[in-house]
Amino acid sequence: MFQRLVVRYIIAALLALMAGPSQQCKDPTVAEVTKEWWQTAQFYQIYPRSFKDSDGDGIGDLKGITSKLEYLKDIGVTAAWLSPIFASPMVDFGYDISNFFEIQPEYGTLDDFRELIAKAKELDLKIILDFVPNHSSNESEWFKKSVNRERGYEDFYVWANAKTDEKGQRQPPSNWLQSFRGSAWEWNDQRQQYYLHQFTVQQPDLNYRNPAVVEQMKRVLRYWLDQGVAGFRIDAVPVLFEVEPNADGIYPDEEVSGVTTDKEDRTYLKTDLIENQPETIDMVYQWRRVMDDHQRIHGGDTRVLLIETYAPAWFTMQMYGNSSTEGAHLPFNFNLITEVDTDFTAADVQKAVDDWLSQMPAGRTANWVTGNHDRRRAASRYGQRNIDAMNMLVMLLPGASVTYQGEELGMTDGEISWEDTVDPAACNSSPEIYEKFTRDPCRTPFQWSAEKNAGFSEGSKTWLPLAGDYKTVNVAMELAADKSHLKIYKELVKMRKTSKTLQQGAYKYKALDEGVFVLKRYLSGEDTLVLVANFGEATKNANLLDNFDSTLPTSMSVVLSSSNSNKYSGIPISAKLLSLEAGEALVLKGN
Secondary structure, eight states, X not given: OHHHHHHHHHHHHHHHHHOOOSSOOOOTTSOOOOOOGGGGOEEEEEOGGGTOOSSSSSSOOHHHHHHTHHHHHHTTOSEEEXXXXXXXXXXXXXXXXXXXXXXXXXXXXXXXXHHHHHHHHHTTOEEEEXXXXXXXXXTSHHHHHHHTTOTTTTTSBOEEOOEEOTTSOEEOSSOOBOTTSSBSEEEETTTTEEEEOSSOTTSOBBOTTSHHHHHHHHHHHHHHHHTTXXXXXXXXXXXXXXXXXXXXXXXXXXXXXXXXXXXXXXGXXXXXXXXXXXXXXXXXXXXXXXXXHHHHHHOSSOOEEEEOOOOOHHXXXXXXXXXXXXXXXXXXXXXXXXXXXXXXXXXXHHHHHHHHHTTSOTTOXXXXXXXXXXXXXXXXXXXXXXXXXXXXXXXXXXXXXXXXXXXXXXXXXXXXXXXXXXXXXHHTSOTTTHHHHOOGGGGSOOOOOSSGGGGSXXXXXXXXXXXXXXXXXXXXXHHHSSSOHHHHHHHHHHHHHHOHHHHHOEEEEEEOSSSEEEEEEEOTTSOOEEEEEEOSSSOEEEOHHXXXXXXXXXEEEEEEXXXXXXXXXXXXXXXXXXXXXXXXXXXXXXO
């Protein structure tokens, strides 16, 4: 164990030494290979429960999604990623799967899913599913068979004997903590053993050291590939493996982290023993082979793997693959979530971009994520005035972008009372501290219009209360406005799809001061594009020639401006003296 940790620290140190300067640059004269569809794609995450309700029960469903595919096409989405739609008791709203081969009834049927796939194909949209490999529901037949030690299922999950304390009392096998507070071990009376659960007690961890589990989960992937999906976003990959017990079946304890004094909080302990194990990397490589084999046999476009990591760079970057083995197409880059939060500066943005591009293996594709169903909405974290600037940033940076539903509108978190709270991460706490843990505010229903229930549902009640701003922040209002977050988003996607500079060009970027961030994209023979954003709280003046790039033309013109800007498309801008209001962002090109 000690040797493994030492190797990890050495790798991390080498990566740090290899990191380039803050201004990243790539030679634009190098010939570019043709990009595959996913390399410059606009991925759009749909949280099915909250996207569109077709039957009035207050819960979003597959028919609802199908009815809104034209909207996704209109705003330029390449692929829609659906959070889990499989059969589930809904303890964790689909992330506790009881049957990986069936559709959750309140979302619809397999025929409804096939209709969704067919409609998406007509519109040239791709559908990606959420694959949850780490665990199942405790209502799964697999788990019931494992409890009974049925042949072939004895070790399908991670089971361990109890420890006994000095008083002779039964204790969990180790001090490990789950993500939703409390012990990661649960006693099962029938089997007379503990089982591991990195999440709720209803989500027992599958045992990936059992080849039968590995093969079963590959069958799941193949089944949905056969249904026509374009790939998978794979959930919670870092926790897939944990250290093995010793010869006596004893698991070691984690060390105290010093991060918090709350002994129920997962961060109270380090996670060296239950996250980021080397076997996880190989498992990702095996899943990539499933994708590639399916394409080789059936033809068509690349089937993609998108990996949820939330892991250190030394671990995450291995997900891409190595010199001999292909890995994930896109390990998700959460730097714009974990490193750029409330009260951020331009330097924070620069560091977040640096920390990915400087460590990404050569020849791989970057990606940029600003929000998801587990984190506060982007506009609530960055501030509404900065939402256009952040959308501009992720669309102008090289690689693919990932949009969580509503970010194109500037949707903000809803306010959810303790009485309305349903998220297990919060329900496992208390009324005094639930707001620290809840994910419900970022999951409120999508805002289609100012009508009843924001146009989300005709029912009398929605599964979560609506966010309070739905009458002014919604699709209908923003499409009708002369200028809006949504219209700017659409223009950005159009720019990404038509600009060779953005698809193939070099990049250079820099934080000029605490507020102003500049990104240049350039390619020989094509327009140079420059993003200038003021993330500060006061008006800023920027001299791009002296403080960023002396090769820029003195006079540039506005291509696109943020909704809070009074500068319109086509007006000339001095690169030597540019004034930006707080939150203002511009996309410029040379005259």
